[in-house]
Amino acid sequence: MPFLSALDRAHTVAPPGYSRWLIPPAALSVHLCIGQAYATSVYKNSLISHFDTSQTAIGIIFSIAIVMLGLSAAVGGTWVEANGPRKAMFVSACFWAAGFLVGALGIATTQLWLVYLGYGLLGGIGLGIGYISPVSTLIKWFPDRPGLATGLAIMGFGGGALLASPLSRQLLSFYDPDYNPANASSVASGGALVGLFLTLGLGYFVIMMFGVVNVRVPAPGWRPAGFDPGTVAARPLVTRASVSAAHAVRTRSFWLLWVVLFCNVTAGIGILEQASPMIQDFFRENGVSTVAVAAAGGFVGLLSLFNMAGRFVWSSTSDLIGRKPIYLLYLGGGMVLYALLAAVGHASTALFVLLACVILSFYGGGFATVPAYLRDLFGTFQVGAIHGRLLTAWSAAGVAGPLIINGFLDAQGKPGTLTAEAYRPALFTMVGVLAVGFVANLLIRPVPERFHEPTGPAAEIVVEEKEPSR
Amino acid sequence: MTRDENQPAVGQQRLRLWASWLLVVVLLGYGVVQTARTAVNLFTH
Numbered sequence: 001m002p003f004l005s006a007l008d009r010a011h012t013v014a015p016p017g018y019s020r021w022l023i024p025p026a027a028l029s030v031h032l033c034i035g036q037a038y039a040t041s042v043y044k045n046s047l048i049s050h051f052d053t054s055q056t057a058i059g060i061i062f063s064i065a066i067v068m069l070g071l072s073a074a075v076g077g078t079w080v081e082a083n084g085p086r087k088a089m090f091v092s093a094c095f096w097a098a099g100f101l102v103g104a105l106g107i108a109t110t111q112l113w114l115v116y117l118g119y120g121l122l123g124g125i126g127l128g129i130g131y132i133s134p135v136s137t138l139i140k141w142f143p144d145r146p147g148l149a150t151g152l153a154i155m156g157f158g159g160g161a162l163l164a165s166p167l168s169r170q171l172l173s174f175y176d177p178d179y180n181p182a183n184a185s186s187v188a189s190g191g192a193l194v195g196l197f198l199t200l201g202l203g204y205f206v207i208m209m210f211g212v213v214n215v216r217v218p219a220p221g222w223r224p225a226g227f228d229p230g231t232v233a234a235r236p237l238v239t240r241a242s243v244s245a246a247h248a249v250r251t252r253s254f255w256l257l258w259v260v261l262f263c264n265v266t267a268g269i270g271i272l273e274q275a276s277p278m279i280q281d282f283f284r285e286n287g288v289s290t291v292a293v294a295a296a297g298g299f300v301g302l303l304s305l306f307n308m309a310g311r312f313v314w315s316s317t318s319d320l321i322g323r324k325p326i327y328l329l330y331l332g333g334g335m336v337l338y339a340l341l342a343a344v345g346h347a348s349t350a351l352f353v354l355l356a357c358v359i360l361s362f363y364g365g366g367f368a369t370v371p372a373y374l375r376d377l378f379g380t381f382q383v384g385a386i387h388g389r390l391l392t393a394w395s396a397a398g399v400a401g402p403l404i405i406n407g408f409l410d411a412q413g414k415p416g417t418l419t420a421e422a423y424r425p426a427l428f429t430m431v432g433v434l435a436v437g438f439v440a441n442l443l444i445r446p447v448p449e450r451f452h453e454p455t456g457p458a459a460e461i462v463v464e465e466k467e468p469s470r
Numbered sequence: 471m472t473r474d475e476n477q478p479a480v481g482q483q484r485l486r487l488w489a490s491w492l493l494v495v496v497l498l499g500y501g502v503v504q505t506a507r508t509a510v511n512l513f514t515h
Contacts, residue, residue, distance in 0.1 A: 019483055025490035032497050156494070162501030166508075207493070214490055298512030301505045308502075353512065 007212075009084030014216035020141040020224070026214040027134030027153035030089050033204040034096060034130040035160015037065055037123075042168040043196065046179075049187040051112050061120050065099075068124020070395030073132050077388025078245055080129060085137040085215045092130030093208035099123025100201025104194045119197075131157065131391070134211070135371045136384030140218050143380070144227045146372040147323075151315025154368040158308035164200075171196045235376075237324060237444070241452040242381030249389055251447050253377050256440045261370055262393040262400070263437025264330055267338065267430045268363025269401030271356055272307075274409070275300045279353075281418040282346050291349065299353060306357040307364040314365025315372065323373040324441060330362040330369075331438040335431050337362075342427035346420035367394075377447055404429055 005011060040062050047058045080088040099122040106114025134153050142149035169181035176192035188196075223229070232238055248254045271278070276296040280289040291299075318326040337359050345352045370390065375383050405426045409415075412422035 017480075017483075019487060022483075022487055022490060025494045028494040028498075029490070032494065156498070159498045159501055162505045163497050164501075166501065166504035207497070210490060210493060214486060292511075294511040295514075296512075298509045298514075301508035302512055304505055305502065305509060 007084075007087040007090050009082070009087070009217060012084050012086045012216050013219050014222075016219075018216055020218075022214045023134070023138055023141050023216070024149060024152045026089075026211040027138055028156040028159075029207050029211040029214075030092060030130045030134060031153050031156030032160045032163060033208050034092070034127050035157040035162075036164035036200065036204070037062070037069075037127055038158075038161035039164035039168060042165050043172065043188065043193060045185075046172070046188040046193055047107075047115075050107060050190045050193060051110065053112065057112065061115055064116055064120030065124035065127060066398050067395055068121055069127040069131065070392045072125040072128030073388035073391040074128075075388075076125075076129050077132055077385030078382070080132055080388070081136060081245075081382050081385045084217055085133050086212055088129055088133035089208060089212045089215060092126045092133055093205050093212065094126070095122050096126030096130060096208065097201045097205035099126055100197045100204070104197035104201065107190055107193045107197060110190070128388070128391070130208070132384050132388045134215065135387050136380065136382075137215060137217055139371060139375045139383055140222075140380050142224075143229065143232065144224055145316070145319050146375050147319040147369055148312075148316040150371040151312045151368040154315070154371075155308055155311040155364075157367075158304070158311055158364055162304055162308060168196060168200070171199055235322060237322070237446055238376045239379055239446060239452075241379055241447070241449070242455070243378040243386075243447055243451050244453060245382040245385035245389060247451040247453075248378050248382070248386045248447075251451055253444050253447055254386070254390070256444045257370070257373060257377070258390055258393045259440040260327055260331070260437045260444075261366060261390060262397050263433050263440070264327075264334070264363065264366035265394055265397035266401040266404065267334055267434050267437075268307075268360060268366070269397060270405045270426065270430050271359055272303065272363070273402045274405055275303055275356070277415060277418075278423065279349075279356075281422065282352055282420045283349060284419050287417070299356075302353065302357060303360045306361045310361025310364035311368035314361065315368035318365075318369045318372060323369060323376050324444060326365070326369055327373070327441045328438065330366050331434045331441060334359055334362050335434045335438065338427050338431045338434065342424045342431075377444070381453060404433075 044055075044058055047061075048055060051058070076088075099119045102118025102122060103115045104118075106112060106116075106118055135150055138149040138153055139146045172179050172188040172192050173181055175195035176188045178186075179188040179192060180186040229240060243251070276299065279296050279299045280291045280293075283290045314326060314330070337355050341352070341355045341359070345355060371383065371387050374386050374390065378386055408426035408429065409418060409422060412418055412425075
């Protein structure tokens with residue numbers, strides 16, 4: 001069929017003069033949609049009420065989606081590389097939208113297993129494929145600024161949650177006028193949830209199609225005007241060789257970077273998971289928190305903004321100072337900030353908020369910089385597939401981070417009675433986790449030559465852009 | 471596809487650039503503004 005063949009990599013090679021600045025919005029239109037995954041808490045209580053079930057039973061929906069994200073990114077990475085970004089984005093959009101539609105069917109028929117199958121399994125596959133689909137393409141279009149390019153896209157994932165949370169609240173209010181989003185105990189009806197899932201599924205499909213239509217891969221050998229690969233390759237750790245995904249996972253550097261990402265994400269999740277109760281517990285006098293519930297909600301919003309901004313700002317900065325130094329900042333700086341949070345965070349609300357915001361910006365930066373780090377170490381050949389395999393660290397950290405923080409807090413007392421002191425063991429443990437990541441980052445070395453792909457004469461063909469790159 | 475079909479017209483490409491950046495700016499802007507309004511509660515409550 002002509003439409004399906006238009007999705008092939010061969011038909012997505014950019015013609016001469018194609019603006020590379022069309023690629024970041026194409027990537028953003030996918031990431032802004034799949035970032036919804038971090039806004040599921042908005043309708044969690046409504047789902048609990050509709051299915052008359054436990055928090056855990058509903059929480060499993062999100063857990064399945066995140067596990068499927070890691071698995072599909074790891075397993076599907078090579079397929080994405082072989083078939084190109086357009087087909088990958090289209091498949092992602094189909095799975096993501098189908099996840100919402102099957103989920104809506106599950107809500108309408110009160111069959112929770114259909115929501116697991118829909119949003120969890122199908123949606124999770126859409127998440128994983130969609131997350132990695134534009135990364136390799138962006139790196140190839142922006143060999144001079146890979147951190148900026150991937151930072152833009154992955155910032156979209158953080159932005160997706162910012163977009164979906166208020167949008168979901170407004171849609172639920174629209175479909176169920178009795179629902180009051182300002183009241184924490186108010187729940188939306190099943191009909192409103194069905195309407196929300198259908199609207200999001202169809203709306204996201206349309207937005208993701210913008211990405212499908214606009215994305216292109218650069219012609220082989222293309223490079224931006226005035227760009228000399230020698231200037232980048234001259235930096236420490238940056239290779240001009242190519243390493244396949246199969247070889248990459250056999251290198252020490254891949255697993256050290258896996259540990260780096262795992263530690264950075266584990267530490268960040270420690271704060272994200274507990275943000276709202278944490279600020280209330282830190283400032284408690286005579287058993288009563290001096291921080292209002294609305295203010296705690298504001299704190300969570302502020303953290304989300306810093307998480308998103310950190311993805312773009314720090315990842316772009318890594319183009320200037322290098323990937324290894326920026327991770328030394330994320331991990332080393334994070335250690336200092338976590339230690340300060342534990343030791344003096346309770347001294348003032350402003351200090352607490354400042355420390356937590358910078359920590360969360362490092363958390364976002366860690367996600368956004370890792371594709372460029374992989375490019376430096378393994379080249380562009382199969383960087384998307386390698387990135388997919390590395391994202392299993394995210395899935396593992398998604399389990400480890402909450403386990404660490406909740407395990408310590410459960411031992412300290414009941415929710416609503418904790419104080420700043422109760423958080424110290426968990427926070428100092430995070431300092432230790434970051435120290436492990438810091439050492440792992442220091443140990444990362446260039447990939448030995450035996451893992452490099454043999455270079456052919458085709459690799460020498462260079463097509464330099466005539467016009468200044470837009 | 472032939473080369474002519476592939477060659478993007480300058481005007482059409484500019485329109486695409488505007489439309490796609492406008493879409494992401496509107497979506498992201500909506501999220502940022504709404505979240506910033508929530509974040510203000512931290513300083514007013």
